Amino acid sequence: MKAAATAIAAAAPAVRSAADAARVHAPGAVAPAKAGAHAEQIFAWLGEVPDPEIPVISIVDLGIVRDVRVADDGACDVTITPTYSGCPAMQVIADAIIEALHARGVATVRLHNQLSPAWTTDWMSDAGKAALRGYGIAPPAQQVIDISGLRAGRTALAAVSRRAVIAPSVACPHCGATHTEITSQFGSTPCKALYKCLACREPFDYFKCH
């Protein structure tokens, strides 16, 4: 094994780490670390950790897990990013990651919280989007235009002009019709909005583009 930690970086690389807050969690009475556990394996294990508020989607499919590194001694560094600044699920997710890896024999788990690049629904996997739809939640309807693009092309002023706001066409997760309308820009959690289908008349949650 190489001296350097093996690593898998998720879709977007970490560009800044100044805001990282490291947390060491290493209780004594757990199974010995499996030094052979590779980052791929850790990623697969984390793919079984459900989001606490939308349990049909895993934290990996949601794009929260940004990086996994396994050191030679088996210690594992997991980098996660919050969906929303005030998302109350983040602490539960952090605890669930530590619990899941401890249960599989990883004794030392260090969690890092990374803010930049900011989480986007573009990182949600296709499997995750399909799972949301099956659960009755319409997945994000479009790719999020990179916020940095606002600076390159449109001005900050134009970005919030009422004339610049283009609502995406959201398909009903129940009947598939795109004849839907927004009921409320906020829903039961920060990441969702409330919609209703004008074809089948069912209300539904929409996972906002972010």
Place this chain on the structure above:
Amino acid sequence: MDHKVNYLLRLGDNALILSQQLSQWCGKGPALEEDMALTNVALDLLGQTRMWYEYAAELEGAGRDEDALAYLRDAHEFKNCLLLEQPNGNYADTLVRQFFFDAWHYFLIEGLTRSSDARMAAIAEKALKEVTYHLRRSGDLMVRLGDGTELSHAKTQSAVNELWMYSGEVFAYDAVDEAMVAAGVAPPADELRAHWLAHVAEILAEATLTMPPADAWMQRGGKQGRHSEHLGYILAEMQFLQRAYPGATW
């Protein structure tokens, strides 16, 4: 106090006091959608508060954490602008306060994404998507209430007139703000103010509301810890538990 710590506390205090005020609408919003919107905005602001406080506490190095900053400072130590401690009032009062704040907050946070301080830029990058959504929502609602019924128009215009004198404090830079501008940490006031005035003028015009004069006299003092009596009541409720039962957790 270090200028940057001071500046970070101002950012955090603005977000925290408004978050606390919005939370008071929980369960009694005029419509379910509004109830959820205000509490969601409050949650976003609370999350942002924690990030600013966490950084301020680290830089300060005085052994205070985010909870100590929120719960164990008295009114004169808070640095929020006076706009944010104004009472919730009727729904137009809450909305206009929110719209004035959101418009400033959005342009500020957008500017902070280019901060020379990498950590502040990262926090701003995270917050920008949230505050963009906030401003779009409050601007949209301004138009709906301003260009709504006779009564909603009258109440919204009244709130605009009443709160206007609190809208300028965010642009009144003192030595702390200017030090941040000089260090490339924060965007300059004139740039923010030009954007704010342009956006507010656009929304108010569409809302059929009359915009008060841009050069009107403006209240100030909150950033320096000189507050109205409202803040004391807000803190009394927010800090009660930690004051009565120090260190209580659940």
